[in-house]
Amino acid sequence: MAGCSREEVPVAIGGKRQQFGSRFLSDPARVFHHNAWDNVEWSEEQAAAAERKVQENSSQRVCQEKQVDYEINAHKYWNDFYKIHENGFFKDRHWLFTEFPELAPSQNQNPLKGLFWENKSEILESRSSEDGPGLIIEEQHKCSLNSLRHETQMPPVEENVTKKLSQLKICADEFPGSSATYRILEVGCGVGNTVFPILQTNNDPGLFVYCCDFSSTAIELVQTNPEYDPSRCFAFVHDLCDEDKSYPVPTDSLDIIVLIFVLSAVVPDKMQKAINRLSKLLKPGGMMLLRDYGRYDMAQLRFKKGQCLSGNFYVRGDGTRVYFFTQDELDTLFTTAGLEKVQNLVDRRLQVNRGKQLTMYRVWIQCKYRKPLLSNTS
Numbered sequence: 001m002a003g004c005s006r007e008e009v010p011v012a013i014g015g016k017r018q019q020f021g022s023r024f025l026s027d028p029a030r031v032f033h034h035n036a037w038d039n040v041e042w043s044e045e046q047a048a049a050a051e052r053k054v055q056e057n058s059s060q061r062v063c064q065e066k067q068v069d070y071e072i073n074a075h076k077y078w079n080d081f082y083k084i085h086e087n088g089f090f091k092d093r094h095w096l097f098t099e100f101p102e103l104a105p106s107q108n109q110n111p112l113k114g115l116f117w118e119n120k121s122e123i124l125e126s127r128s129s130e131d132g133p134g135l136i137i138e139e140q141h142k143c144s145l146n147s148l149r150h151e152t153q154m155p156p157v158e159e160n161v162t163k164k165l166s167q168l169k170i171c172a173d174e175f176p177g178s179s180a181t182y183r184i185l186e187v188g189c190g191v192g193n194t195v196f197p198i199l200q201t202n203n204d205p206g207l208f209v210y211c212c213d214f215s216s217t218a219i220e221l222v223q224t225n226p227e228y229d230p231s232r233c234f235a236f237v238h239d240l241c242d243e244d245k246s247y248p249v250p251t252d253s254l255d256i257i258v259l260i261f262v263l264s265a266v267v268p269d270k271m272q273k274a275i276n277r278l279s280k281l282l283k284p285g286g287m288m289l290l291r292d293y294g295r296y297d298m299a300q301l302r303f304k305k306g307q308c309l310s311g312n313f314y315v316r317g318d319g320t321r322v323y324f325f326t327q328d329e330l331d332t333l334f335t336t337a338g339l340e341k342v343q344n345l346v347d348r349r350l351q352v353n354r355g356k357q358l359t360m361y362r363v364w365i366q367c368k369y370r371k372p373l374l375s376n377t378s
């Protein structure tokens, strides 16, 4: 498959990892002097040629019957993928921490801790008046079984009462990581190439990492990895498009949600609801971090006629699917879910195969969106 990450590890210069966007090609004659160049400007002809290529490879769509199969059996195609590749395909990404320092803030620099506690009284006040007492996250964590019994005896008369009760239920169940002070969820975690570096790098004793994937094969590989430590991590099978299944954490409980090359694997008309649901899980001040394929990435241009499912959405030879985003589309998805933009950048890299003298134009989008302290998505 035209996988996401064999090629995406930034090069280390002098042993020191460079952040994306810091090596520029000013002299085209030097193109083969390095493995990769950042922020490469596309000429008008190159953009037009890419557009033509996409029009051409989108001109013939996969038939409806097959489209339904790819959707219904999406998790099976990914299971097959992981049965073949096991841990071998996606490389570990220690570069994560240069791009997303939020994944391992040193304890004193925890960006949310300060933000959250400084504004705690403001949050408590606003949420109390909005939702009534007992719904604020601190309260949820402290709630007693007695209060739960009292609450559950009352007949739920409104939808939001039902919602409150289900949140209290999670509380009563002592959800995994309930005593943690910094909670990260990775959605579509695959075999843990983001999760394990986080667990290795972030030594905050209050850290707890959740990770899920709809591929049970991938989750099994995470759980059987010698580095999997259930006291710091909880891996579970979950389909982020499944509206009927809830996540094993209460609303407003996560500091960070990570989406790395996963939203692109979801059928476009289910993306918004998936992001809305995730947004609810973030604490006020919490952040969603995304890195994913951008429009006209080399992988999109390489698709052949007959692999297109819908606009900019394709199926690979192994049955896994991929969408290619614009920055605006991602902005709409996140802001519609009530989040505020912190970063939305396009990373245009020129990767070079020096041995074969080949150039490959990659387009990735990186986003950080924050849940406002005064949430309007409840």
Ligand SMILES: C[S@@+](CC[C@H](N)C(=O)[O-])C[C@H]1O[C@@H](n2cnc3c(N)ncnc32)[C@H](O)[C@@H]1O
Pocket: 004, 005, 074, 078, 090, 187, 188, 189, 190, 191, 193, 194, 212, 213, 214, 215, 218, 238, 239, 240, 241, 259, 260, 261, 262, 265, 266
């Ligand atoms: C391209 S891989 C990326 C894996 C991992 N994030 C990484 O960067 O190594 C996409 C992952 O998303 C998972 N995935 C796709 N659709 C999903 C869905 N609806 N719910 C949960 N996981 C999904 C796949 O099983 C696969 O592991």
